[in-house]
Amino acid sequence: MADHGTQYYVKIWGILLVLLVISIFGPFLEIPAVTLITAFGIAFVKAYLVVKNFMHMNVQPAYVGYMLSTCLVFMLLLFAGSAPDVMKKDGDNWVKTVVVVQGPATMHHGEENSGDEHGGAELH
Amino acid sequence: MRPIANTRTAAGIPTARLAVWWVLASEIVIFGGVLASYLMQRMGNPDWAAEAAATNVWIGAFNTFVLLTSSLSAVLAHHAAEHEQDGKKAARLLGLTILGGGIFLCVKGFEWYTEISHGMTIQSHPFWSFYYTAAGIHASHVIAGMILMAFVAKDAAKGLELHRVELVGIYWHFVDVVWIFLFPLLYIAK
Amino acid sequence: MAESIEHPGHAGGHDAPHDHEMSFWSKYIFSTDHKVIAMQYLFTGMAMGLIGGFFAYAFRMQLAFPGMEVPGWGMVSPADYNSLVTNHGTIMIFWVAMPVLIAAFGNFLIPLMIGCDDMVFPKINRLSFQIFFVSAIVLLSSFFVPGGAFGGAWTAYPPLSANPNYSLTPMGSSIWVVAVALEFIAFLLGGINFITTAMNARAPGMKLYDIPIVVWMIVVASILFMASVGPLIAGAIMLFMDQNIGTHFFDPAYGGDPILWQHLFWFFGHPEVYVVLLPAMGITAEIITVFARKKLFAYRTVLYTTFGTGVLSFTVWAHHQFIAGIDPRMAHVFTITTLLISIPIAEMCFVYVATLYGGSITFSTPMLWALAFIFEFLIGGVTGIFLGASGSDIYFHDTYFVLAHFHYTFFPIAIIGTFAGVTFWYPKMFGKMMNDTLGKLHFWGTVIPFNLIFIPLFVLGAAGQHRRIYNYEHFPELSAPWMQDLRQVATIALVVMLGMQLVFFYNFFASMFRGKAAGKNPWKSNTLEWTADSPPPHGNWPEGLPNVYRGPYEYSHPDRDDDYWPQNVPS
Known part of the structure; x- marks a missing residue:
């Protein structure tokens, strides 16, 4: 395994902290594209840095990376196959409604609006 | 007694490290299942953002900082064990990592206590169900990692089984990476 | 360990275990020997198989003779009926097919076939069995709790399974989830052990294409799992919280999504079919090459097909949900992938037939089982086409046609494949030969009734008989006399088949004591396990681990006098 020296790891840690700060403050601009990039794009960069430098993925045999990324691809498949059903709220002759049943006492957030209203985003 | 099978390396890396990578592969699909379920529900229900707005970004950010730092001490422990053959130093650094995990859990406990006392319980809304479930599964991995590290550090302090410092480190970094994704998913996405 | 890693070559048995006296407990119960653990899995699987078979007997009797007092069970109440079918399915898949095909054969065969002394992590291997054993007890305990065992079908669809007010089994359904989760943990530990063993601990000289196909298939199956x-x-955790903590992940009454569970379940559930299919396919490959005395036709193609099957099996899961209200556009996609996956499986069947072609075939008991596997699984595969196409599935869904179809796949896999493997490797497991006459009697006594059970069910299913109905007398259109007759044929055939298993158990246990000594290599086979003693001692090859010089299927080589060429013999 390549001997990087402790300084190297501290440097990576510094970069990670800078990225963390960016990912916190980026979304404060309230521009959706910036939020996406700063929050999620940077998460991928951070994960890449940790996996490569701390987990030393770069010095493992290539198949280690392949097997982990295959599992990730399977998760994408799960998402792609399930999301159309789970996210679909209505069809030609059906609407997925949320019936608010009188729930337990803790359910004081119970004002889930019925799912066929697409304008749920206006809540905030 | 270690079987001869354990000492063979036909695939090019030590068996124990190979097994850790497979463990991580299986963990990826566990977290993948939770996160994929959460993502598709979240994207299908834009109104959940109102609930998500109540999460505390600063606590989440502080916890991210804690985990990133504990990852640093874990990798430094690995460095000490592998390149300096210094089991005592590795054990001390692992102790720091355990401390990081402990701080993470304490902060999390405080955060959850505050949220629950404000009525944001696991039953109150599907967002909070996912919030507590995903973070809870992650926290159980943090606890498992801390226990494993305590055992490894105990051996490492005596100069035994130093290769395990790296293995438990790989696992800890993975837990860190999961949190790196949980943080924007649960706290930042509004 | 860092030091010893550098010298993988000195496998000369310098720390070969010596045969010191061990107590019964440390030798058979808490052993870390992979063969003992394999036997533990095998016997636990057999015991659970008997329980699952008994459940089938109880509810089939109710269907054939409604309202009858079933000998050995008593009256089958509607709640009993639901618990019985649910746990029959759960047990047969998770506690019979998985432990026997993956864990028992994987444990027994992988170290022996790749020429090493044990699994790479013997203690984790033992832990895996212990967790598995606990999970079996946990599952069975659900029959003795208030409310009874879970009755929401082995697929545990919410909201029925998620809410005790619907399922009426407040404890049973949670116990079911916990048992299944424990079982998964056991097989994750076991599977990682299998994969790392096969990847890292192969004998010197054994290249990737020298690994016997059954080892490949068990490893690929473990990876799929x-x-x-x-x-x-993840879904089980969510379901457990739905049941006990009051979340509503899957309860549509509170904004949850039951379809999500179906996706999570079948994303596992369909690859699971291939998880158990592949080891059975591999066992068949080993047996037909030995008893046809021929090289396996197209070894590499079989291997690539295995990988192809594995990848494709992740893309077909929603064909179980065609009528669950999934997006019709996705139904098109899943129809196409489902029909695609029949290609690699058909290819494997053709490969086996091509292997048989021109061979000098011996119809020994294991060979009969292997041939029956190909034949019966073919029927299961072909009837699957009807169900994979979303159009015809709308008619067939949840009828006995589906039931007969998946029994025509799972029975060949879990029962026929297992018997093929057990009869083939019995000499290695116990050092004795099984009685061939009794073996053949058992073979015909199992395979003929099996067809008599499920062919009538195909007919009934095509006639519209719906699944999960306790008593068809309440449905005039489903209780015509000819339909009731067919139900009775199926049930009587089931009773005969279960009775014939006594022959097997007699043969299995009596041969341990009275069987003819087997010697090292009774079938004149090439693979490494036959070079060890029968049964192999702890450490497998105390005199030194073997080296490998060639592939596993060099039968009837033209340059050799013997018609086999063991892998460990130097050229």
Whole structure:
């Protein structure tokens, strides 16, 4: 395994902290594209840095990376196959409604609006 | 007694490290299942953002900082064990990592206590169900990692089984990476 | 360990275990020997198989003779009926097919076939069995709790399974989830052990294409299991919280989504079919090459097909949900992938037939089982086409046609494949030969009744008989006399088949004591396990681990006098 020296790891840690700060403050601009990039794009960069430098993925045999990324691809498949059903709220002759049943006492957030209203985003 | 099978390396890396990578592969699909379920529900229900707005970004950010730092001490422990053959130093650094995990859990406990006392319980809304479930599964991995590290550090302090410092480190970094994704998913996405 | 890693070559048995006296407990119960653990899995699987078979007997009797007092069970109440079918399915898949095909054969065969002394992590291997054993007890305990065992079908669809007010089994359904989750943990530990063993601990000289096909298939099956089970573990946690903590992940009454569970379940559930199919396919490959005395036709193609099957099996899961209200556009996609996956399986069947072609075939008992596997599984595969196409599935869904179809796949896999493997490797497991006459009697006594059970069910299913109905007398259109007759044919055939298993158990246990000594290599086979003693001692090859010089299927080589050429013989 390549001997990087402790300084190297501290440097990576510094970069990670800078990225963390960016990912916190980026979304404060309230521009959706910036939020996406700063929050999620940077998460991928951070994960890449940790996996490569701390987990030393770069010095493992290539198949280690392949097997982990295959599992990730399977998760994408799960998402792609399930999301159309789970996210679909209505069809030609059906609407997925949320019936608010009188729930337990803790359910004081119970004002889930019925799912066929697409304008749920206006809540905030 | 270690079987001869354990000492063979036909695939090019030590068996124990190979097994850790497979463990991580299986963990990826566990977290993948939770996160994929959460993502598709979240994207299908834009109104959940109102609930998500109540999460505390600063606590989440502080916890991210804690985990990133504990990852640093874990990798430094690995460095000490592998390149300096210094089991005592590795054990001390692992102790720091355990401390990081402990701080993470304490902060999390405080955060959850505050949220629950404000009525944001696991039953109150599907967002909070996912919030507590995903973070809870992650926290159980943090606890498992801390226990494993305590055992490894105990051996490492005596100069035994130093290769395990790296293995438990790989696992800890993975837990860190999961949190790196949980943080924007649960706290930042509004 | 860092030091010893550098010298993988000195496998000369310098720390070969010596045969010191061990107590019964440390030798058979808490052993870390992979063969003992394999036997533990095998016997636990057999015991659970008997329980699952008994459940089938109880509810089939109710269907054939409604309202009858079933000998050995008593009156089958509607709640009993639901618990029985649910746990029959759960047990047969998770506690019989998985432990026997993956864990028992994987444990027994992988170290022996790749020429090493044990699994790479013997203690984790033992832990895996212990967790598995606990999970079996946990599952069975659900029959003795208030409310009874879970009755929401082995697929545990919410909201029925998620809410005790619907399922009426407040404890049973949670116990079911916990048992299944424990079982998954056991097989994750076991599977990672299998994969790392096969990847890292091969004998010197054994290249990737020298690994026997059954080892490949068990490893690929373990990988499939490991990569597919995660979402269901996540789902099981969510379901458990739905049942006990009051979340509503899957309860549509509170904004949850039951379809999500179906996706999480079948994302695992369909690869699971291939998880158990592949080891059975591999066992068949080993047996037909030995008894046809021929090289396996197209070894590499079989291997690539195995990988192809594995990858494709992740893309077909929603064909179980065609009528669950999934997006019709996705139904098109899943129809196409489902029909695609029949290609690699058909290819494997053709490969086996091509292997048989021109061979000098011996119809020994294991060979009969292997041939029956190909034949019966073919029927299961072909009837699957009807169900994979979303159009015809709308008619067939949830009828006995589906039931007969998947029994025509799972029975060949879990029962026929297992018997093929057990009869083939019995001499290695116990050092004795099984009685061939009794073996053949058992073979015909199992395979003929099996067809008599499920062919009538195909007919009934095509006639519209719906699944999960306790008593068809309440449905005039489903209780015509000819339909009731067919139900009775199926039930009587089931009773005969279960009775014939006594022959097997007699043969199995009596041969341990009275069987003819087997010697090292009774079938004149090439693979490494036949070079060890029968049964192999702890450490497998105390005199030194073997080296490998060639592939596993060099039968009837033209340059050799012997018609076989063991892998460990130097050229």
